[in-house]
Amino acid sequence: MAAQLESLTDVPSITLDKPVIFIGRDSECDVVLTDSRRVSRKHCCLAIVNDQLVVRDLGSMNGIYINGQRVERSRKMRPGDELAIGDVRFRFVNEDAAAPEPDISQDIPVAVSEPDGELLVAEPASVSDLPELPDLRVAEIDDGDVIPLGDDD
Numbered sequence: 001m002a003a004q005l006e007s008l009t010d011v012p013s014i015t016l017d018k019p020v021i022f023i024g025r026d027s028e029c030d031v032v033l034t035d036s037r038r039v040s041r042k043h044c045c046l047a048i049v050n051d052q053l054v055v056r057d058l059g060s061m062n063g064i065y066i067n068g069q070r071v072e073r074s075r076k077m078r079p080g081d082e083l084a085i086g087d088v089r090f091r092f093v094n095e096d097a098a099a100p101e102p103d104i105s106q107d108i109p110v111a112v113s114e115p116d117g118e119l120l121v122a123e124p125a126s127v128s129d130l131p132e133l134p135d136l137r138v139a140e141i142d143d144g145d146v147i148p149l150g151d152d153d
Helices: none
Strands: 003-007 020-024 044-049 052-057 064-066 069-071 074-077 082-085 088-094 110-113 119-122
Touching: 052 064
Parallel strands: none
Antiparallel strands: 003 088, 020 044, 044 052, 052 074, 064 069, 064 082, 082 088, 110 119
16 A cells, blocks of 8 residues: 555644554654644554544544544544544545545436437336246145245245
8 A cells, every 4th residue: 555644734744654553742652743732643544444444543532533524533534535633634546546436326317328319217116126036836845955945924
């Protein structure tokens, strides 16, 4: 995961080059933020879990915020999210991340432009438009190894 927390204040950006990164004022932290008294000695940690960035508050006094919302314990971050550690702010940037798939609803019409310029509109299907499904229930079970499910007979 080639990613970083890009600084939005006057501290250096953080390259996410380890599976776990501890952030705070303490000299034992991987990232030391000494310029702010709102940053706790061991403020938070960043972990890369299944190719996703997770941030966890380590019991700090001033908390951590993602996009202005306080994180009580931990939360996943998406590219573009803003992380505030005390009064130090970063934006999560990940060039390797795939573009998020758009939310497609089947409840609204979808317009698709054909190569010749013609506009096709797909309307939502109603229940009456759906094909009839075949009856897959078995009338008699010949094989003793098969246990029928769903019938209470």
